[in-house]
Amino acid sequence: MSGFHEVRFPLRLALGVSGGPVRRTDIVNLSNGRENRNARWRNARRAYDAGSGIKSLADLYEVLAFFEARMGQLYGFRFRDPLDWKxxxxxxxxxxxxxxxxxxxxxxxxxxxxxxxxxxxxxxxxxxxxxxxxxxxxxxxxxxxxxxxxxxxxxxxxxxxxxxxxxxxxxxxxxxxxxDVPVRFDTDRIDINLTAFNAGRIPAIPIQEILP
Structure with a gap:
């Protein structure tokens, strides 16, 4: 797997992350009221929001440093799904x-x-x-x-x-x-507003599974 760092997203923060499997299905409604359904993806891809695991300024900085080390979307990394990991x-x-x-x-x-x-x-x-x-x-x-x-x-x-x-x-x-799940950040930009953060507004930090 090219462009991949064999390092894990901080486990302490991953426990608070939200997300799970995503599938892509095409649904065609027929004139008789029935429908045809076709799977566009053979396998599900997991998607997560790392922002939901951030509880403090220290957490925010740790994710920011990890994001910079991966150069945004450029390098993949390991992530432990808090529900499905064995x-x-x-x-x-x-x-x-x-x-x-x-x-x-x-x-x-x-x-x-x-x-x-x-x-x-x-x-x-x-x-x-x-x-x-x-x-x-x-x-x-x-x-x-x-x-x-x-x-x-x-x-x-x-x-x-x-x-x-x-x-x-x-x-x-x-x-x-x-x-672990092989993932990458699904953005090259993290918008941080400390005033909003202190008021309880957490930045969205999307993470996307990389299929092997």
């Missing part, structure tokens, strides 16, 4: 069997981390490109894999098994992990 629900314990990431064929060694959101009506598959490396745990057919038998690239989310530990044909590979 392979399981936020109230659950992470497990090596959380998400299916592939099926072995006896030859393939590398598998991409993914997270599935679904129910009986349908499902959406999300590529996880910015895992927290030390958090990644893996299982093959339900059996935990020792940490020396695989590696995980924290900059791409690619899990690679050692040459002597290739999953056999038909084996189900699962993983558990924590992760």
């Amino acid at each position: 392979s399981c629900p936020p109230h659950a314990a992470l497990s090596a069997t959380d998400q299916v990431i592939g099926t072995g064929d006896g030859v393939q060694r590398s598998f991409q981390l993914v997270k599935i959101y679904g129910d009986a009506g349908g499902a959406s598959r999300r590529t996880i490109a910015k895992p927290i490396g030390p958090s990644v745990v893996v299982s093959v057919n339900g059996q935990a894999v020792a940490g020396d038998r695989f590696t995980c690239d924290a900059t791409t989310g690619l899990v690679t098994f050692a040459a002597h530990a290739v999953p056999p044909a038909g084996a189900v590979i699962r993983a558990g992990f924590e992760f």
